[in-house]
Amino acid sequence: MLKNKFVKTGLAVVAMTAGMSFSALSSAALQNGGFEDGDASNGDLGGASGWTSFETVFTNATDGPNFGPVSHDVGGTQSLKMYGPFSPGAAAGAFQSMAADAGQAYALEAWVMNWVGDSFKNLGILQLNFLDAGNNNIGGSQVTVDPFGTADVDLSIVQDGADVSDWTQLLVQGTAPVGTTQLEVFLLHIQTGEPCCAGGSLFWDDVSVSEVPLPAAAWLFGSALMGLVGMSRRRKS
Numbered sequence: 001m002l003k004n005k006f007v008k009t010g011l012a013v014v015a016m017t018a019g020m021s022f023s024a025l026s027s028a029a030l031q032n033g034g035f036e037d038g039d040a041s042n043g044d045l046g047g048a049s050g051w052t053s054f055e056t057v058f059t060n061a062t063d064g065p066n067f068g069p070v071s072h073d074v075g076g077t078q079s080l081k082m083y084g085p086f087s088p089g090a091a092a093g094a095f096q097s098m099a100a101d102a103g104q105a106y107a108l109e110a111w112v113m114n115w116v117g118d119s120f121k122n123l124g125i126l127q128l129n130f131l132d133a134g135n136n137n138i139g140g141s142q143v144t145v146d147p148f149g150t151a152d153v154d155l156s157i158v159q160d161g162a163d164v165s166d167w168t169q170l171l172v173q174g175t176a177p178v179g180t181t182q183l184e185v186f187l188l189h190i191q192t193g194e195p196c197c198a199g200g201s202l203f204w205d206d207v208s209v210s211e212v213p214l215p216a217a218a219w220l221f222g223s224a225l226m227g228l229v230g231m232s233r234r235r236k237s
Helices: 216-236
Strands: 052-054 057-061 078-083 091-099 105-113 123-131 137-146 168-175 182-190 201-212
Touching (some): 078 182, 105 123, 105 182, 137 168
Antiparallel strands (some): 078 201, 091 182, 105 168, 105 201, 123 182
């Protein structure tokens, strides 16, 4: 078992504050984040329940004729497999959206693996997008991963997929801008091989979205500031 436990966010991602805790959204908010819906033990299932997928995306089982790596989900048996679609710059992916509030900070987490049974050779992207009432993208952030050491996260170590620790965590954080009504979670596999087109799959598991509360220190600072403003106004009057 090879280990590559690594967390890195892109430059556009909001830095995490020490001591900050996340508040998980209701389980109904993000559907099938562990990809356990459906039974892929008899072979890969196209797409994933609860997600809109396109091109070469499959629900994959740990056991069975198209077996894959161990699930990151404790007690789970499945993950999501992406590859191709064997055209330069083309993408395969899966996404879903949910209600979001303007001004609220959100954290998007996912786990990925470069598995020895079908080693990853292209580019993966985890995106957190914010949408307005017209479904227009009005902001967001992302983190990239590849096996070449050129992306935000280096996934060059090929894992045997026998242990949960073989999965690598990705984390994206952002604050919903004014006008936000929904957030969108996007998982992408981009075909980049030269010459085109290299095979290999990127495996995803345990995708989740959490609300990030304003740190207590910020609330205290805000309260103190408002108190000083009030004192100043009373002195002037």
